[in-house]
Amino acid sequence: MTNVLEASDVAVHYGGVRAVDGISFALEEGRISGIIGPNGSGKSTLVAALTRLTHLTRGELSFAGARYESVRPASIASMGVARTFQTVRLLPDLTVAANVQLGHDARARRDRPRGRGLPAPVSQALDRTGLAEMAHVLPSELSYGTQRRVEIARAIVMAPKLLLLDEPTAGMNQSERRDISALLRQLRDEGLTQLLIEHDVQMMLDTCDHLFAMAQGRLLTEGRPADVVADARVQEAYLGKGWKAHAGDQ
Ligand SMILES: Nc1ncnc2c1ncn2[C@@H]1O[C@H](COP(=O)(O)OP(=O)(O)OP(=O)(O)O)[C@@H](O)[C@H]1O
Ligand SMILES: [Mg+2]
Structure with a gap:
């Protein structure tokens, strides 16, 4: 197994x-690792x-075996790390396709074909996230849940080696959540390593x-989810005593 x-x-300390406060862990290749914990943890x-995107008070980071705690944030995408944010960050004046294309351009800065039509990776990312039909609308015309899918499309179009997702399904209903879960597992099956944060x-x-x-x-602690x-x-810290999974919910 490779990390x-x-x-x-x-x-990371902000003043006091x-x-x-001193975390060591590894993300194993080809799996979805998750972080749970209370608000503010x-x-x-x-x-x-x-x-x-924030300073380290102390500690070391390595990606694909190379130390990177000193690299600039701008180098993170070219290293092969993509992320989505806890709050939606889309450009409101650009169509869905143009927002997704920003992710594509961030990775493939050179030699962008200027022809008509979308670059193949952009169309592919739109297809896989179920956004093909909405490619030419503005984010404001979409539900919150669909806007979050645009962010995921913008991240996966970069063909990252690692995808970090901070509450990608916040504001989504149950069925939208199931779709995202299925999408993330499909990406995992294709080899994409992920780190997922969710309260669900x-x-x-x-x-x-x-x-x-x-x-x-x-x-x-860490280990098998169950x-x-x-x-x-x-x-004690998070779930409340006696919390039980609902087998077969998915
Ligand atoms: N830029 C900052 N300046 C000062 N304090 C900060 C800053 N960012 C986060 N904090 C504090 O750090 C702590 C951890 O916050 P963080 O947002 O990482 O928690 P979280 O686990 O993501 O919570 P949530 O589940 O609510 O998203 C909180 O006490 C928060 O107020
Ligand atoms: Mg948070």
Whole structure:
């Protein structure tokens, strides 16, 4: 087994706030790893640290075996790391296709064909996220859930080696969530390594191959998803005592 990403003793402090407080973990290639944990436990800050969008107070990061904690955020995409944000970040004046094409251009900056029609990877990303029919509308005409799918399309069009998803299904209904879960698993089956943050624990059980549980900037435990949610410390810090998965929900 190969680790795509390794983090060692990563800490991010904002003044006296220890948002991330000494975390070590590895993301294994070809699987969906998930992070659960209460609001404010440091999940988004950890993703910001992994993508160099915030400072590291201490710690080491490596990607595909190479240290990268000192690289600039602008280099992250060309390294092969793509992400979606916890809040929708689309350009409102660009069509769905043009928003997705931004991701394509970020990766393939040179030699962009200027012909009519969309580059094949853009059409493909739109197809796979179920957006082909909406390619030429503006994001404001779409439901919130569909806007989130545009963000996923914009990330996967970069053909990343690692995709980080911070609450990609927030604001979606159950059936939209199931679609996203199926999409992420399909991408995983094609070899895309992912790190997923979600508060929908049932979705995490149904989607993730491996789970990390965080609380107060630290890692409480990690392991098989079913084992992690059964852990007394995780139930205490996050789920509430006696939390049970609904087998066969998916
Ligand atoms: N830029 C910042 N400046 C100061 N404090 C910050 C900053 N970003 C995050 N924090 C603090 O760090 C802690 C962790 O926040 P973070 O957003 O990482 O949590 P989270 O686990 O993603 O929570 P949620 O589930 O609500 O998204 C919180 O106490 C938050 O207020
Ligand atoms: Mg967050």
